[in-house]
Amino acid sequence: MTTPSTSGRALATASDAVGEAPCFDVIYREHAAYVRRLATRLTGSPDDGDEITQDVFVAALEGLGALRDRSKVRSWLRTVTVRRARRRLRWRAFKRRFSPILDGDRWPSASGRDAELASALVAALEDLAPEERTAWVLRHVEGHELEVVSEALGRSLATTKRRLARATERLRRRMR
Amino acid sequence: MRDRMGAAVEAYRRLTAAVPGEGAAGVEAVRRRVRRRRATRQAAAGLATACALVAVGAWARSLGPTGDAVGRPGDAVAPDGRRQRVLADGSRVSWEAGAELTFVPRAGGTEARLRGGSATFRVAAQTPGERFVVDAGSFEVRVVGTLFTVDAAGRSVVVREGVVEVREPGREPRRIGAGQRWSAGRATPGSRSPELGRPAREPSASDERASPSPAAPAPAPRTRRRAEGGDRVAGAHTAGAGSRDRTPEGASAAGLAPGGARPAAGSVSDRGPERPSGGDGTGADGPAARELLARADAARSSGDARAAEEALEELLERYPGDEAAPSAAFTLARLLERTQPAAALARYEWLAERAAESPLGQEARQRAERIRTRIPAASPELRSGR
Numbered sequence: 287m288t289t290p291s292t293s294g295r296a297l298a299t300a301s302d303a304v305g306e307a308p309c310f311d312v313i314y315r316e317h318a319a320y321v322r323r324l325a326t327r328l329t330g331s332p333d334d335g336d337e338i339t340q341d342v343f344v345a346a347l348e349g350l351g352a353l354r355d356r357s358k359v360r361s362w363l364r365t366v367t368v369r370r371a372r373r374r375l376r377w378r379a380f381k382r383r384f385s386p387i388l389d390g391d392r393w394p395s396a397s398g399r400d401a402e403l404a405s406a407l408v409a410a411l412e413d414l415a416p417e418e419r420t421a422w423v424l425r426h427v428e429g430h431e432l433e434v435v436s437e438a439l440g441r442s443l444a445t446t447k448r449r450l451a452r453a454t455e456r457l458r459r460r461m462r
Numbered sequence: 463m464r465d466r467m468g469a470a471v472e473a474y475r476r477l478t479a480a481v482p483g484e485g486a487a488g489v490e491a492v493r494r495r496v497r498r499r500r501a502t503r504q505a506a507a508g509l510a511t512a513c514a515l516v517a518v519g520a521w522a523r524s525l526g527p528t529g530d531a532v533g534r535p536g537d538a539v540a541p542d543g544r545r546q547r548v549l550a551d552g553s554r555v556s557w558e559a560g561a562e563l564t565f566v567p568r569a570g571g572t573e574a575r576l577r578g579g580s581a582t583f584r585v586a587a588q589t590p591g592e593r594f595v596v597d598a599g600s601f602e603v604r605v606v607g608t609l610f611t612v613d614a615a616g617r618s619v620v621v622r623e624g625v626v627e628v629r630e631p632g633r634e635p636r637r638i639g640a641g642q643r644w645s646a647g648r649a650t651p652g653s654r655s656p657e658l659g660r661p662a663r664e665p666s667a668s669d670e671r672a673s674p675s676p677a678a679p680a681p682a683p684r685t686r687r688r689a690e691g692g693d694r695v696a697g698a699h700t701a702g703a704g705s706r707d708r709t710p711e712g713a714s715a716a717g718l719a720p721g722g723a724r725p726a727a728g729s730v731s732d733r734g735p736e737r738p739s740g741g742d743g744t745g746a747d748g749p750a751a752r753e754l755l756a757r758a759d760a761a762r763s764s765g766d767a768r769a770a771e772e773a774l775e776e777l778l779e780r781y782p783g784d785e786a787a788p789s790a791a792f793t794l795a796r797l798l799e800r801t802q803p804a805a806a807l808a809r810y811e812w813l814a815e816r817a818a819e820s821p822l823g824q825e826a827r828q829r830a831e832r833i834r835t836r837i838p839a840a841s842p843e844l845r846s847g848r
């Protein structure tokens with residue numbers, strides 16, 4: 287389900303220096319929506335998705351210049367997004383220990399059956415460990431291949447499979 | 463169940479698929495954040511550098527002043543031109559104008575180099591393994607006790623409180639106790655030292671004894687002249703550490719004449735340079751005994767214990783035979799009792815011996831007994847006033 291990136295074409299016409307203005311603008315236009323969507327799905331929160339997107343592109347502006355293979359911009363952004371999302375989830379889990387009440391409505395504009403189902407799924411995802419949750423969302427919501435998921439998580443394929451199996455089992459129980 | 467989860471995933475996808483990008487505004491927001499971040503980093507780096515510089519400066523300052531006999535901002539300047547500085551370890555050093563005093567960093571303590579003039583040191587208790595040393599050129603003073611004056615030009619050391627060790631090339635180290643004066647290479651006048659703050663005391667042959675050994679810093683009760691010359695200690699007046707075994711009035715009781723013998727070269731004496739004095743409270747110079755007593759009373763009333771101690775010490779130094787002397791000694795001992803028990807003990811013992819039958823003498827004897835029980839026998843340093 288990986289969307290074929292146009293970054294290769296875009297980068298070919300842009301400056302070689304990734305950190306410079308024209309090239310960064312291109313990268314942002316090409317990938318910002320993907321990063322924001324991924325971050326939102328991973329965290330289940332549009333607000334967190336926005337903040338993570340900002341963080342990821344700040345890191346990109348400072349760090350993408352060192353990326354040698356321009357065709358891997360999207361996978362680089364994905365890996366950074368997953369890391370930031372996982373960090374954010376850990377932080378939320380930590381905060382929940384002291385304050386179990388979640389802050390505000392996560393889907394203010396949603397309504398109807400979709401919103402109800404999505405909320406139930408997000409509530410079930412909240413019960414997963416951050417790494418299980420990111421693995422499951424990458425695999426079953428984003429539709430990435432197992433290899434892509436394990437690369438984004440920085441885990442072996444076997445570990446990724448175990449995480450996914452455990453996450454699926456727990457979600458099934460929760461959604462029953 | 464599987465259908466419900468599948469439907470939930472589809473709904474979640476639909477809800478989150480419509481998340482828009484922000485285009486140029488988003489790019490600009492990222493750039494602003496990066497600029498802020500870089501500015502923050504630069505500020506943090508600047509702050510860290512400044513902190514490091516301050517720390518290094520403080521460390522360098524803690525090593526003490528360096529080669530500035532003329533002083534530096536922050537030095538206290540007395541009316542007579544003497545400068546005073548408090549070192550990092552709490553030691554206080556004062557030196558006369560024109561003194562060439564340098565503090566040199568060294569492992570395991572502090573080293574002061576004095577190449578001209580004189581300086582007085584009130585050395586704070588050193589941490590174990592550290593030592594305060596004064597290098598006066600031709601000789602070196604290792605601090606064992608605390609308050610002393612080193613005269614590099616005159617090659618002499620006067621110890622007011624505690625014990626110091628004097629080392630000369632080719633000679634055995636000598637320990638100089640409270641109330642003693644050491645001089646090297648030439649004779650010194652045989653009278654009191656203004657720095658010592660001791661009651662007047664005239665030197666005589668029976669008033670001198672051999673130099674104290676390093677193992678026995680406290681002088682013997684009655685001193686004897688050393689027949690072969692060399693280092694010697696003149697009969698001491700009790701005043702502080704290390705002098706509690708002396709009989710200060712013994713000299714007067716023995717009818718010692720003014721003037722007296724002058725110590726030979728390389729001598730240790732409890733008398734400093736000659737100074738006129740009247741033992742009856744009417745000194746040839748300086749304030750009278752009553753005036754000193756009034757000054758001490760005023761200082762005590764205002765809470766300035768140090769000034770009171772100095773006035774009382776001056777009274778006892780200048781007018782040991784005055785009728786106010788016992789009272790002054792008792793008051794001084796009371797003042798010293800908490801901070802310098804050994805010195806207080808010496809005062810009480812002096813008073814108990816001098817006025818044995820009087821109520822004041824009896825009170826002094828009782829207080830001396832109490833202090834003796836407080837100072838452990840195994841602590842000669844404390845007994846000697848450290």
